[in-house]
Amino acid sequence: MTAKYAGGELIPNPTDGELVWLTPQELCKLDDVLAELKPLIPRLLENSSEVISVRAVYKKGNELLEFEIEDPG
Secondary structure: OOOOOOOOOOOOOOOOOOOOOOOHHHHHOOOOOOOOOOOOHHHHHOOOOOOOEEEEEEEOOOEEEEEEEEOOO
16 A cells, blocks of 8 residues: 555554555565565556566466566567
8 A cells, every 4th residue: 555644643553463654665675575576566656657567487386486577668
């Protein structure tokens, strides 16, 4: 989810888990973000109408073998 932050405070200790504000750069540094999503996050969060096409090849067991952001041109 993205938001334009105007002010306020996060709810302390919500029942659904910890809430934090993160920049795209901070989000990409998290250990539990899939490696193949990290190059996409900045592009997904920018205000653009660009179509993004991704090719990912996985081995059985969710092991990533190949990943590329395809050139739309």
